[in-house]
Amino acid sequence: MTLRDRVAVAGVGRTELSKNSGVSTLTLALRAIRAALDDAGLSLRDVDGVATHGVGDSAPAPVVAAALGIRDVAFMLNQSGGGGLSATVVGYAAAAIATGQAEVVVCWRAINARSEFRMGGTGRDAPPLAEFQYQVPYGYLAPPQQFAMLARELLDGGALDERVLGTVSVTQRANAARNPRAMLRTPLSLDDYLASPWVVEPLRLLDCCLETDAAVALVLTSAARARDLARPPVLIRAFATGGGDTLYSTRRTTLAPSAAALMAPRLFGAAGLRPEDIDVAELYDAFTPLVPLQLEDYGLCPPGGAAEFILAGQTAIGGRLPVNTHGGHLSEGYVHGLNHVAEAVDQLRGDAGDRQVAGARTALVSAQPGYVGGVTSALILGGSR
Amino acid sequence: MTWRQPRADRDSAEWWAAVARHELLLQRCDDCAGLRWPPRAMCAGCGGFDWTWRPSAGRGTVASWIRSHRAFAPDLPLPHVTVLVRLADQPDLLLPGGWSGTGDPPVGRAVRLCFADIEPGLSLLSWEAAP
Numbered sequence: 001m002t003l004r005d006r007v008a009v010a011g012v013g014r015t016e017l018s019k020n021s022g023v024s025t026l027t028l029a030l031r032a033i034r035a036a037l038d039d040a041g042l043s044l045r046d047v048d049g050v051a052t053h054g055v056g057d058s059a060p061a062p063v064v065a066a067a068l069g070i071r072d073v074a075f076m077l078n079q080s081g082g083g084g085l086s087a088t089v090v091g092y093a094a095a096a097i098a099t100g101q102a103e104v105v106v107c108w109r110a111i112n113a114r115s116e117f118r119m120g121g122t123g124r125d126a127p128p129l130a131e132f133q134y135q136v137p138y139g140y141l142a143p144p145q146q147f148a149m150l151a152r153e154l155l156d157g158g159a160l161d162e163r164v165l166g167t168v169s170v171t172q173r174a175n176a177a178r179n180p181r182a183m184l185r186t187p188l189s190l191d192d193y194l195a196s197p198w199v200v201e202p203l204r205l206l207d208c209c210l211e212t213d214a215a216v217a218l219v220l221t222s223a224a225r226a227r228d229l230a231r232p233p234v235l236i237r238a239f240a241t242g243g244g245d246t247l248y249s250t251r252r253t254t255l256a257p258s259a260a261a262l263m264a265p266r267l268f269g270a271a272g273l274r275p276e277d278i279d280v281a282e283l284y285d286a287f288t289p290l291v292p293l294q295l296e297d298y299g300l301c302p303p304g305g306a307a308e309f310i311l312a313g314q315t316a317i318g319g320r321l322p323v324n325t326h327g328g329h330l331s332e333g334y335v336h337g338l339n340h341v342a343e344a345v346d347q348l349r350g351d352a353g354d355r356q357v358a359g360a361r362t363a364l365v366s367a368q369p370g371y372v373g374g375v376t377s378a379l380i381l382g383g384s385r
Numbered sequence: 386m387t388w389r390q391p392r393a394d395r396d397s398a399e400w401w402a403a404v405a406r407h408e409l410l411l412q413r414c415d416d417c418a419g420l421r422w423p424p425r426a427m428c429a430g431c432g433g434f435d436w437t438w439r440p441s442a443g444r445g446t447v448a449s450w451i452r453s454h455r456a457f458a459p460d461l462p463l464p465h466v467t468v469l470v471r472l473a474d475q476p477d478l479l480l481p482g483g484w485s486g487t488g489d490p491p492v493g494r495a496v497r498l499c500f501a502d503i504e505p506g507l508s509l510l511s512w513e514a515a516p
Binding site for chain 1: 388389390391392393394396397419421422423429430448449450451452453454455457458461464465467469471476477478479480481482483491492493503507509
């Protein structure tokens with residue numbers, strides 16, 4: 001039995017993206033879930049499953065389930081962890097539906113990542129991970145620091161240069177300019193990028209994602225049931241998770257090869273597709289180096305060819321493989337990967353307005369490729385048009 | 386600067402106690418002789434639970450480094466450099482640490498361990514260019 005095409009995304013809901021929501025993460029979650037149910041044409045009473053993840057920064061799944069008024073929760077996933085897990089929330093929920101565990105599962109991520117709980121402990125205690133004891137005493141704890149270590153290896157190794165990273169930033173901002181939801185929509189030039197201040201060398205401010213208060217929710221149900229609902233179903237073609245090595249696992253001598261490279265063959269195998277079949281890719285982009293890294297690790301460009309692919313404009317809307325069509329975490333906002341899934345649904349429904357990729361039928365959505373946390377995950381979504 | 390005090394746990398308490406004495410210890414598996422860090426009960430290579438502390442020579446190369454220009458933690462002078470060192474003892478041992486050298490610590494540079502005495506009772510790993 002495989003998951004292929006048996007479960008659909010039937011609804012999508014989003015809150016506003018802001019620097020200060022003024023409300024709790026529970027309220028954000030409820031708003032996004034209610035919007036997603038409305039989009040699907042379902043009601044609260046249809047929901048029998050809940051799935052989310054967090055890093056101690058959000059209302060946990062049992063609290064949300066109770067607030068939704070679900071009396072008998074058939075499936076509950078309350079993953080503890082960061083961006084590498086974002087696609088697992090959707091993938092495991094889909095598996096629960098495919099095996100008859102649950103019928104209608106809401107998946108969400110709700111964060112006040114700017115106004116309340118900034119990632120990596122900035123402004124509060126460090127996350128309660130045992131390995132942080134080996135970093136925090138050096139003042140080395142925040143995500144831009146961790147990803148700057150990776151960027152340095154890639155830059156010094158000659159795989160990337162600052163023009164490539166800058167082009168990622170500039171290209172995604174151009175996409176965001178076409179996205180009315182995006183937090184940053186003013187076009188950028190490469191000179192703007194090069195003039196932006198260092199956050200952690202070798203990463204500049206414009207290499208870093210936004211810090212956002214927001215929630216995104218999805219409603220999942222069987223493909224059969226979704227056909228009778230309000231919106232065209234977007235089928236889940238494949239899901240995979242993989243990797244596991246971290247800096248602290250005594251198996252790794254360099255930082256760069258990501259968990260995505262190990263996992264990608266399983267993902268495409270489960271989908272029965274090849275990288276060339278992907279029409280649009282929403283790649284986890286907490287920091288710019290993750291885009292070229294994943295283009296190569298998923299085989300979406302020739303090996304060693306990510307820099308050239310990006311510099312040639314192939315990741316822009318209208319290029320060979322448009323990437324992060326909403327602007328990504330860099331410019332739309334940071335909803336920890338789930339806004340990338342929502343954007344893929346928009347693209348596959350043909351709902352993406354000025355940023356629509358013509359003829360988009362198949363989308364790849366990735367989670368953080370496993371640097372820091374070890375584990376990654378990804379989805380391939382197939383269009384219904 | 387209490388945040389700089391390592392939050393040692395039951396696996397790491399002896400290791401941190403050694404750092405306080407200016408010693409860098411590694412675990413050596415009694416079954417397969419593999420070295421490991423950070424301290425853990427079991428060898429991920431062979432599954433063995435028996436091990437012995439072994440001092441590291443404190444030599445390695447810079448695997449990567451960063452210079453932080455923003456204050457993510459209080460009271461550190463900005464900018465400050467953090468290095469990731471690949472130990473010569475075994476190439477899959479990557480340790481974060483401070484930088485006591487002059488200038489940038491370029492990737493691949495041979496380094497040796499020194500210890501930074503932060504305050505009474507608190508020493509941390511730091512590295513400098515090896516001659």
